Amino acid sequence: MQVPTHDTRKVAVLAGIGAWLPPRVVDNDELSRRLDTSDEWIRTRTGIGERHVVDPGMSTVDMAVEAGARALRSAGSAEIDAVVLATATPDQVCPASAPQVASGLGLGSVAAFDVNAVCSGFVYALATAAGLIAADVARGVLLIGADAFTTLLDPADRSTVPIFGDGAGAVVLHAGEAGQDGAVGPFDLHSDGELSELLIVPAGGSRMKRSTNPADHCFSMRGPAVFRHATARMAESSRAVLDRAGWTIADVDRFIGHQANIRILQATAKQLGLPADSLVVNIERTGNTSAASIPLAMADAAADGTLQQGDRVLLSAFGAGLTWGSTVLRWPDVIPG
Numbered sequence: 001m002q003v004p005t006h007d008t009r010k011v012a013v014l015a016g017i018g019a020w021l022p023p024r025v026v027d028n029d030e031l032s033r034r035l036d037t038s039d040e041w042i043r044t045r046t047g048i049g050e051r052h053v054v055d056p057g058m059s060t061v062d063m064a065v066e067a068g069a070r071a072l073r074s075a076g077s078a079e080i081d082a083v084v085l086a087t088a089t090p091d092q093v094c095p096a097s098a099p100q101v102a103s104g105l106g107l108g109s110v111a112a113f114d115v116n117a118v119c120s121g122f123v124y125a126l127a128t129a130a131g132l133i134a135a136d137v138a139r140g141v142l143l144i145g146a147d148a149f150t151t152l153l154d155p156a157d158r159s160t161v162p163i164f165g166d167g168a169g170a171v172v173l174h175a176g177e178a179g180q181d182g183a184v185g186p187f188d189l190h191s192d193g194e195l196s197e198l199l200i201v202p203a204g205g206s207r208m209k210r211s212t213n214p215a216d217h218c219f220s221m222r223g224p225a226v227f228r229h230a231t232a233r234m235a236e237s238s239r240a241v242l243d244r245a246g247w248t249i250a251d252v253d254r255f256i257g258h259q260a261n262i263r264i265l266q267a268t269a270k271q272l273g274l275p276a277d278s279l280v281v282n283i284e285r286t287g288n289t290s291a292a293s294i295p296l297a298m299a300d301a302a303a304d305g306t307l308q309q310g311d312r313v314l315l316s317a318f319g320a321g322l323t324w325g326s327t328v329l330r331w332p333d334v335i336p337g
Contacts, residue, residue: 012130012141012184013176014329016078018070018337019299020063021052021167021286028162035158042162047262051165051287054148059091064146065104067168071142072105074337075172081138083112084129086121086145086291089152090114101144111138118199119258119319121145121291123327127187133175144170147290152201154218165287169295181309182332188241189325190233198222199320230264230318235271237326238316245328249273251312254301258317259283259293280306299336309333
């Protein structure tokens with residue numbers, strides 16, 4: 001006779017959340033005074049009304065420490081064995097920024113490393129953190145998405161400057177059981193390096209350390225192609241992860257997509273057949289904050305009551321690389337720190 005066994009594998013459970021935005025706010029009217037644009041043009045095409053921008057001397061590590069401290073406070077007593085920082089704007093090319101974040105938070109000699117999947121970074125890093133917990137490498141992980149993306153922009157580029165903002169969002173993950181509120185997963189992750197030039201900063205890496213053309217050191221994107229790929233890939237990935245989780249579209253209470261552009265979010269929800277009121281959106285006051293966008297949206301929605309304990313939440317992101325991915329969780333009883 002075969003004796004039934006129970007799955008004792010641990011899963012990552014969301015136990016705390018925090019967010020931080022730089023104090024400086026730049027609204028559309030301020031941008032309109034120095035760029036060939038207007039509040040109406042920006043809002044119509046992106047859904048953005050303002051964004052937070054780092055002042056000179058403020059860095060990704062600074063923001064990550066602020067958000068991480070709030071997430072730790074939200075989680076209460078937290079045993080942290082690892083810090084995972086999702087960012088495309090580390091303080092230096094070398095070393096990674098996560099060890100500086102861990103030190104700034106007084107976490108001692110815990111494991112700490114960066115994950116760079118740009119705007120998909122939080123979902124990729126969430127899968128990485130969940131893997132650390134499942135492999136029993138860590139019982140508690142502080143995961144932070146933080147980007148000072150405005151530092152990569154040409155200040156005269158009206159196609160990118162209105163879109164991006166800076167910020168950081170963080171979650172604390174503990175080892176737990178698959179059925180409990182806050183349990184994260186399964187995951188669906190993908191990439192397509194053949195399309196890497198759709199969103200790129202050409203210079204600064206090993207292929208082109210320096211360039212005499214200043215534009216090579218700034219972020220550029222091919223907007224129409226990005227729109228098509230983002231909506232299609234996020235919808236495909238969302239369907240795949242829902243299937244793995246045994247959920248249907250009707251099971252989803254809230255859809256939190258990467259806050260890149262209101263039209264991308266709306267188009268993705270439409271492709272999935274999700275009602276408009278299931279969308280969690282905060283892009284109007286944050287802009288596109290890259291790896292920080294999903295945890296910032298989660299923190300806002302938890303703070304204002306949009307997210308309620310037990311809500312079935314779908315997360316999906318798309319970014320440079322190209323990279324994209326999705327996951328699900330049932331929302332726990334957490335209060336942002």
